[in-house]
Amino acid sequence: MERGIMPNMIRLATAGAIAALLSVGQVSAQSENLAEFFEGETVTILTGHPPGGSYDLYAQLAARHLGKHIPGNPEVIVQHMPGGGGSIASAHFANRSTNDGTVIGLLPEPLAAKQLMEPESSHWDLNEMRYIGRFNDVRSVMMVRDGAPAQTVEQLREIESPVGCTGTTSSSSQTGAVTRYFTDLKFRMVCGYDGSSSVILALTRGEVDLTSSVWTNWLSSQSEAIESGAVKPILQFGLEPIAGLEDVTLAIDLIDDPAAKSAMKFFAASGEIGRSLIAPPGMSDELYQMFTEAFDAMVTDPEFLADTSEKGIPLNILNGAGMEEVKTLILSTPEEDVKLLATAMDEGFN
Incomplete structure (x- = not known):
């Protein structure tokens, strides 16, 4: 064995252990900060359709279960902003909603397609938003x-x-x-x-x-x-x-x-987008990751699954990463196809 290799390996291992401990400490601190922020807060799910339809069905489902998996366990409510087939809410969400984690959306599935087909009336850029996860497709x-x-x-x-x-x-x-x-x-x-x-x-x-x-x-x-x-x-x-x-x-x-x-x-x-939660423009990577993790935990929670089973609510879950792939597929459609x-x-x- 060459001289110096073992000490170097020990130094690298020690450095790695210290880095891992620091990483754990950072995650813990972030979680504590998020819990402190969200405790007593209200998270609003904005939807562009009136009560009673499938948008409301899945928004209310999230309102019942998502808060349990967000640090600080905030109350989650649904806000309806109907009009223009969901375009009014989508434009509001893209341009006027706060990005501090107190507002997320459940918006129309053709958002990306409409952005390409009717850019003059699409007052949003889906490239600036990120999907948190899908409850169900709408084929x-x-x-x-x-x-x-x-x-x-x-x-x-x-x-x-x-x-x-x-x-x-x-x-x-x-x-x-x-x-x-x-x-x-x-x-x-x-x-x-x-x-x-x-x-x-x-x-x-x-x-x-x-x-x-x-x-x-x-x-x-x-x-x-x-x-x-x-x-x-x-x-x-x-x-x-x-x-x-x-x-x-x-x-x-x-x-x-x-x-x-x-x-x-x-x-x-567009049907693959389905009924999905989405994060507004400008949300930090830390908050976005927290929401995707909360969504993933929610959809495997026995209480959530029992609720959907009892009410006969269909599910075809897709996580945030998968949803982002679908979004990219749609937004990269050639102009001639559009x-x-x-x-x-x-x-x-x-």
Whole structure:
């Protein structure tokens, strides 16, 4: 053994041990500082939709359980700021919310896509925000009513079928229009219904043959109709099949043209954002890490899991790092794909 190696190794080991102790001490001090700050504080979850929908469902779920896993155990409440399909709350969150950890968001899933497609009306930059974690995706599913002339994808290529929708700005409505534009399915868009419940009522009455909504909405509002066969899934819109719907055709798989397929991938990716908590611009790395750790602890907490099971709240958890990958995927979409999707959304309704 060379002389000097052992003393050097001892010195390195000692230095490493001291560094580790200092690191532990720093983490402990940070935790104590955070606990001191958050004790007696209120953390607000800002959402851009009114009470009663799926945004509120998951925001209230976080309000019940997240504070337990934040140092100092602050109270967590939900603030609703509806308007503009969530755009008002999103702009407020990006430009006026404090970044000291007392405000986080649960904002619309198309935030990144809208930033690329409508930059002039998107008063936020998602590059400056970071996702904390996802409760569930929001992939849309198109249902066909029992008795409709076309009951399979092959029959949809041969038989013109009316597709009910609310308006051209609804993401669920856009699924039909975009699919109509990119595929050979013979959809006839019938828009103007006042809300998703009105469209579903029209479906059950036979006014339209098909309509789309988020799968969790179908399960919560039409479980009996699904079980009885009064309606059944015929198409799904996502990057991969929904668990339990592996035999239902993915709309993206009907597209052969590479450019159209890429644009459809951009469209479907927003559903992967789903119902997610997000940190405002300017939040420190320390606070952001604390929130991601609190989220990860919350979603594995037996009390949280019992709550979701008892209330039948669907979960498809994705942590903050995974969510940031999805965000980056969407924001890196080539401009030509963005333009092609905009054309499909416009002309697919005509």
